Amino acid sequence: MKNTTPFLIISLLILLLVVFPMRFSSLVFILIIFGINGVFYMLYNTLWLKSSERLRWKLKKQGIYGPKPSFLYGNVAEMQKIQAASPNNNNVYAEFVAHDYTSSLFPYFEQWRKIYGPVFTYSTGNKQHLYVNQPELVKEMNQSISLDLGKPSYVTKRLAPMLGNGILRSNGHIWAMQRKIVAPEFFMDKVKGMVSLMLQSAELLTMKWDERIEAEGGKMAEISVGEDLRSLSADVISRACFGSSYFKGKNIFSKLRTLQKVISNTSILFGSPALGFLPSRQQKEIENLEKEIESLIWEAVKERERDQCLETPSNEKDLLHSILEGAINDGSVGENSSRKFIVDNCKNIYFAGHESTAVAASWCLMLLALHPEWQSRIREEMTQIWPDGVLDAESVSKMKMVTMVIQEVMRLYPPAAFVSREALEDTQIGHIVVPKGVCLWTLIPTLHRDPEIWGRDANEFKPERFENGVSGACKLPQVYIPFGLGPRLCLGRNFAMVQLKVVISLIISKFRFSLSPKYKHSPAYRMIVEPGQGVHILVERLKQC
Numbered sequence: 001m002k003n004t005t006p007f008l009i010i011s012l013l014i015l016l017l018v019v020f021p022m023r024f025s026s027l028v029f030i031l032i033i034f035g036i037n038g039v040f041y042m043l044y045n046t047l048w049l050k051s052s053e054r055l056r057w058k059l060k061k062q063g064i065y066g067p068k069p070s071f072l073y074g075n076v077a078e079m080q081k082i083q084a085a086s087p088n089n090n091n092v093y094a095e096f097v098a099h100d101y102t103s104s105l106f107p108y109f110e111q112w113r114k115i116y117g118p119v120f121t122y123s124t125g126n127k128q129h130l131y132v133n134q135p136e137l138v139k140e141m142n143q144s145i146s147l148d149l150g151k152p153s154y155v156t157k158r159l160a161p162m163l164g165n166g167i168l169r170s171n172g173h174i175w176a177m178q179r180k181i182v183a184p185e186f187f188m189d190k191v192k193g194m195v196s197l198m199l200q201s202a203e204l205l206t207m208k209w210d211e212r213i214e215a216e217g218g219k220m221a222e223i224s225v226g227e228d229l230r231s232l233s234a235d236v237i238s239r240a241c242f243g244s245s246y247f248k249g250k251n252i253f254s255k256l257r258t259l260q261k262v263i264s265n266t267s268i269l270f271g272s273p274a275l276g277f278l279p280s281r282q283q284k285e286i287e288n289l290e291k292e293i294e295s296l297i298w299e300a301v302k303e304r305e306r307d308q309c310l311e312t313p314s315n316e317k318d319l320l321h322s323i324l325e326g327a328i329n330d331g332s333v334g335e336n337s338s339r340k341f342i343v344d345n346c347k348n349i350y351f352a353g354h355e356s357t358a359v360a361a362s363w364c365l366m367l368l369a370l371h372p373e374w375q376s377r378i379r380e381e382m383t384q385i386w387p388d389g390v391l392d393a394e395s396v397s398k399m400k401m402v403t404m405v406i407q408e409v410m411r412l413y414p415p416a417a418f419v420s421r422e423a424l425e426d427t428q429i430g431h432i433v434v435p436k437g438v439c440l441w442t443l444i445p446t447l448h449r450d451p452e453i454w455g456r457d458a459n460e461f462k463p464e465r466f467e468n469g470v471s472g473a474c475k476l477p478q479v480y481i482p483f484g485l486g487p488r489l490c491l492g493r494n495f496a497m498v499q500l501k502v503v504i505s506l507i508i509s510k511f512r513f514s515l516s517p518k519y520k521h522s523p524a525y526r527m528i529v530e531p532g533q534g535v536h537i538l539v540e541r542l543k544q545c
């Protein structure tokens with residue numbers, strides 16, 4: 001009743017102002033005024049009360065509080081205000097490397113966490129959110145196998161041209177069916193078979209760096225690693241997905257990258273109601289790219305099918321062909337939808353795997369440049385594991401030092417900053433009933449720095465903490481989540497880990513490197529957390545004995 005008061009007051013005011021002075025003005029006019037007011041009331045009721053306020057009330061009953069939202073925009077204005085005041089927003093880059101960037105990148109979450117604790121609620125427009133960073137609750141989410149927690153539709157809707165209805169975006173049974181078909185292609189035994197193609201791509205990178213050193217006098221070169229690592233990552237995925245047609249794959253991925261850039265110009269976290277409307281020029285560009293990408297992928301798939309019909313042995317089948325076969329054999333994807341299935345999942349694999357692995361490799365090189373003693377340790381171990389200099393799947397699985405370094409890098413600089421979910425139904429997580437429609441956000445870098453879990457040195461780079469695996473490194477292994485959690489855990493984590501091990505160890509076997517004075521420590525959130533000003537290193541060739 002309280003919420004209808006503004007509308008009653010507005011109606012009465014209109015009556016007083018319009019009807020009384022005019023005495024006998026037309027009944028139609030009054031009805032129109034009431035009609036308009038009624039529409040406003042309905043909008044207010046559906047956009048605001050029915051969703052946000054009701055959900056907030058359900059959460060409040062369970063002892064979950066948060067900042068007071070304003071009409072229509074929720075807490076967006078406050079988030080923007082806090083963000084604008086944060087040092088990171090004013091181009092203040094650290095001259096030294098301090099690893100705790102959460103309060104500069106996500107200052108509103110840090111501020112609210114201090115006031116309301118590790119579980120609080122806030123809203124953006126008519127969307128109600130639940131921030132969940134209490135370790136025990138994260139553990140519960142990790143163990144839940146419920147399909148009632150899906151990907152937030154308001155986030156993934158914006159990414160629809162990029163992801164179609166592929167595995168990253170779909171929910172419920174459609175997602176479960178896709179996961180069942182795609183997941184086996186990323187099991188460890190399949191990924192081990194991809195080591196040689198990863199090595200081929202990594203060798204292209206080391207050759208390029210060699211040429212740079214040669215061109216700069218033969219001793220040392222300053223290299224900005226970001227673009228080279230992105231090309232490498234795209235090259236690896238192209239080879240894995242398209243096999244021999246990987247040049248075509250590279251063209252497809254460069255178009256996907258353009259599409260990603262056009263789409264990612266707006267912030268997902270602020271989720272403002274205006275986000276649905278893109279300028280028509282941008283919309284047109286997106287549509288054209290979408291069509292072009294779809295026909296290029298399909299051409300490449302058909303080309304590969306023809307090649308394989310001719311004579312390619314089955315163990316040389318590329319990833320997408322295997323996925324397509326899996327889909328047809330499974331019987332749940334009909335002949336007609338197989339085109340959409342393969343195009344969407346190709347786009348999903350590129351989107352999920354390309355940037356994240358490249359950024360993880362950049363952070364690895366930055367931290368190894370800062371800690372040359374770990375370069376030496378990795379090099380020393382390599383001489384024991386592959387004395388003949390041949391890197392293969394067997395030796396990759398034995399490389400402990402490089403694994404520890406990568407694990408520590410992904411603890412301090414997890415490329416994906418969030419795990420996000422939407423309650424598709426009322427869902428129980430630990431002691432909380434999350435009402436249908438609420439979006440959950442878990443901030444990974446904050447969990448990875450919790451001193452209660454990791455100890456007082458949580459903000460220091462210490463790969464040795466992983467000597468006995470994740471369970472030896474912390475009190476609650478379920479909250480080490482660089483690859484996400486629960487049933488939607490990253491599908492490409494084996495692929496990413498093996499690729500990172502191959503690339504980092506190959507670079508270390510050929511070069512020694514340190515941070516360039518040009519490097520400015522500036523982690524930036526652009527859908528993933530990346531080095532805002534790039535990573536510049538000074539690379540020296542190692543003497544070959």
Ligand code: HEM
Pocket residue numbers: 167168179348349352353354356357360414415416418419420482483484485486487488489490491492493495496
């Ligand atoms: C260092 C590199 C990577 C990181 C940090 C990373 C991280 C993540 C995270 C955090 C998620 C979300 C999990 C969740 O919501 O709980 C995810 C999902 C996913 N990732 Fe990765 N990823 C990486 C590399 C890759 C690669 C190389 C591929 C494929 C080649 C890949 C494929 C996927 C797919 C398909 C999903 C969706 C899984 C689903 O919803 O069922 N990722 N990844």
